[in-house]
Amino acid sequence: MLxxxxxxxxxxxxxxxxxxxxxxxxxxxxxxxxLEIDEKEIQQILDLRKPGQNLISTQRKEGDVVEIISGVFRGYSTGAPIAMVIWNSDQKSKDYENLKTKLRPGHSDYPAMIKFNHYNDYRGGGRFSGRLTATHVMGGVIAKKLLKVTLGIETNSYTCQIGKIRMENKFTKKMISSIYKNEVRCPENKTAKLMRASILDARKNGDSLGGIIESITTNVPVGLGEPIFGSLESDLSKAIFSIPSVKGIEFGSGFKGSELYGSENNDLYTIKRGKIVTKTNNSGGILGGISNGMPITMKIAFKPASSIARRQSTVNIRTKKEEIFQVKGRHDPCVVPRAPPVVDSLVALTIADHALIAGAIKPVL
Known part of the structure; x- marks a missing residue:
């Protein structure tokens, strides 16, 4: 195991x-x-991120059918490791034969070759492929249910920006039901249509787009997180950066907060329904690396997909000369619409882990 x-x-x-x-x-x-565990519940979320569902994703048509092979008996977790598997079925490995010598711009091919002395499986990106995010979802669905059942914690992630097209309005609870009603996973229908058009236009031009996903987690108790190096922000960031194409993350006011005065950015305390809360949430629900009881809010930046149809310059590692290269295969013109379930899963895994560390969730339910 690596x-x-x-x-x-x-x-x-x-x-x-x-x-x-x-x-x-x-x-x-x-x-x-x-914990009650049903393969159908895991499958339902996996279906939200699988490829080949529409024109704005890769046309690789994997069923992504999950099988639980251990750790669940009579529909409940046993306390043993829960092992899950998806069998691959729609590979076209011949599309990647030229990667033996030519390096794809924007991909991990070169550093992976050097690190593993050319023994790495380069087909479809191998271990570095976005396809591996399905494994995050397998575990994340279980973690998300664990948090919901024990602590009432819920995470909702959605597309708030594609390229330069942004949502016009602030996200509200009423929008939750609209997240998956369109292909781009944006809860604002008017903006979703513009986002879809921009992705299709990029694909038509042999190009790709990036974007931003916002994630909001509610009902988090006060006190999760282990300063200094085990802070909640540290571990959430580590988990989120395991998603290919992620290049940035901010909590609360994030980078915009750096432009404010302390008097503008500070979250003032108040009492609401007998509970201590803050009037604003510029901290993103975390102070000193510990949850403060407010919603945990994050924005996650995804770079444009690296595999594009345009001809690009690269290097042939055998001849050590520059060559023109064109990516073959089936690829996403924008990975962002498939990412919300993955973000949900990694957030849930991290928070559930910290809830177990803090003793907020017991070993036997």
Whole structure:
């Protein structure tokens, strides 16, 4: 097992497989015994991120059918590691034969070749493929349910920006039901149509687009997080950066907060329904690396997809000369619309792990 294939301390997710290998899968260890688990619930969320569903995603048509092979008995977690697998079925590995010698711009091909002395599986990106985010979702769905059942914690992530097109209005609870009613996962229908058009235009021009996902987690209790190096922000950031194409993350007011005065950015305390809360939430629900009871808010920046149809300059590692290169295969013109379920999953895994560390969730339900 590679040291980087697992995440978490008490709730540990281990991811395995490659894009064009026989299968991909996940092992979730540390889930308390007694949690009701149904393959259909995991499948429902996996279906939200799988490819080939519309014109704005890759046309690779994987069924992404999950099988639970251990850790669940009579519909409930047993306390043993929960192992899950998806068998790959729609690989076209011949599209990647030229990657033996030519480096794809924007991809991990070159550093991976050097690190693993050319033994890495380069087909479809291998271990570095966005396809591996399905393994995050397998474990994340279980973590999300664990948080909902035990603490009432809910996470909702959605597309708030594609390229330069942004949502016009602030996200509200009423918008939650609209997130998955369109292909781009934007709860603002008018903006969603503009986003979709911009993605299709990029694809038509042989190009791609990036964007931003916002994630909001509510009902988080006060006190989750272990300063200094185990802070909630630190661990959430580590988890989120495991998603290919993520290049930035901010909490609360983030970078815009750096432009404000302290008197503008400070969240003032008040009492609401007998509970201590803050009037604003510029901290994003975390102070000193510890949850403060307010919603945890994050914005996550995704770069444009690296695989584009345009001809680009690269280097042939065998001849050590520059050559013109054109990516073959089936790729997303924008990865952002498939990412909200992945963000939800990694946020849930991280918060559930911290809830177990803090003793807010017991080993047996």
């Amino acid at each position: 040291p980087g294939s697992s995440i978490g301390q008490r709730l540990v997710l281990t991811s395995f497989g490659e894009s064009h290998g026989k299968s991909i899968g996940a092992v979730l260890d540390g889930c308390p015994a007694g």
